Amino acid sequence: MIMVTGATGTVGREVVRLLAAKGVETAAVTRDPAAGALAGGGRPVVGDPSSPQSLAPALDGVQALLLSPRAVGGASAELLALAARYGVRRVVVLSAVTVEYGGGYRRFAEEFERVEDAARASGLPWTFLRCADFDANSLAWAPQIRATGLARGVYADAATSPIHQRDIAEIAVRALLDPAHGGRAYAITGPESLTQRDRARLIGEAIGREVAFEEIPPEALRRAMLAQGLPQDVPDRLIGYAAACLAEPGPTTDTVEQLLGRPALTFATWAAEHAAAFRS
Structure with missing residues (x-):
């Protein structure tokens, strides 16, 4: 059996779905029983991963654990x-x-380094999936695009190689099932470096409507995100990384192709799959 923390999150949900398709028994950890039932076929385990003792009864018989630091x-x-x-x-x-x-x-x-250090210290064979920013982060623009046809954010020319959650999930499933990945740290990114403007344009192509990117000051974005009730660390993560990637683009690796034997999925593919979220 495989235990998946963050089982209703962007990557965890995909992992549960892929494991279920392989007939692998999965314990899908969730704080919400109703959400757990939708986690792609896994057996819902109601518990709080940030309080590990709540998961103790479900750990019996678990062979591998997917640890999501965001959930834990x-x-x-x-x-x-x-x-x-x-x-x-x-x-x-x-x-x-x-x-x-x-x-x-x-x-x-x-x-993240502290979590990796804890995994090394645990004595368990470990695999680290060091992910680039997710394609799915662009869903934050969906309300703006639906309403105005604009995507607003900071540093229009900041460039990263965002990754599709399905690529992360497929690699995670392989590492969970195959001990040969033990002791490996994989830097996984999408296949191409894209600016914020590029992503807005590709969303526009997916929905058949021009989508422009409107650059706003960092403090304006911070205020808007905090007004939505987001924790303070969320705008700090976004703004800080975008500023760094304006000065120097984020990395692009071929790890997905090396591990999966196919090219990494493009942002255009992700945008086409999620076009409905951006249509008014």
Whole structure:
């Protein structure tokens, strides 16, 4: 059995779906019983991964753990120690490409480094998936695009190689099922470097409507995001990384193609799949 933390999140939901398609029993961890039932076929495990003891009854028989730091919060070391006591054989950690390549505020990379260090210290065989920013982050523009045809944000020329969640999930499934990936840290990105303007244009092509990118000052974006009730770290992560990638584009790797034997999925593919979210 595989335990997936963050099972209703962008990557976790895909992982659960792919494992179910392979007939692999999955414990899909969720704080919300109703949401867990929608997690793609896995068995919902109601618990709070940031309070690992709430998951203890479900760890019996688990062979591998997908650890989402966003879901687990500061309890990664405790959860990993508990998993080791219950005989879990390996852990796959969703980490960030900034651990390897830098960029953005240093404190955010350090958060992922602490989780990686906890995995190493746990004694469990580990695999780190150091991900670029997600294609799905662009869904934050959907209300603006539907209403105005504009995507608003900071640093229009900041360039990264965003990655499709399905690519991350396919690699995660391989690492969860195959111990040969133990002790490996993979930097995984999309196949091409895109500016913010490029992404807005590609969304426009997907919906058959011109979408322009409107650059706004960082503080204006911060105020808007906080007014929506988002935690303060969210605009800080976005603004800090965008500023870094304006000075130097984020990395582009061929890791997806090396591991999956096919090219990484493009942002245009993601935009076409999610076009309905951007149409008015």
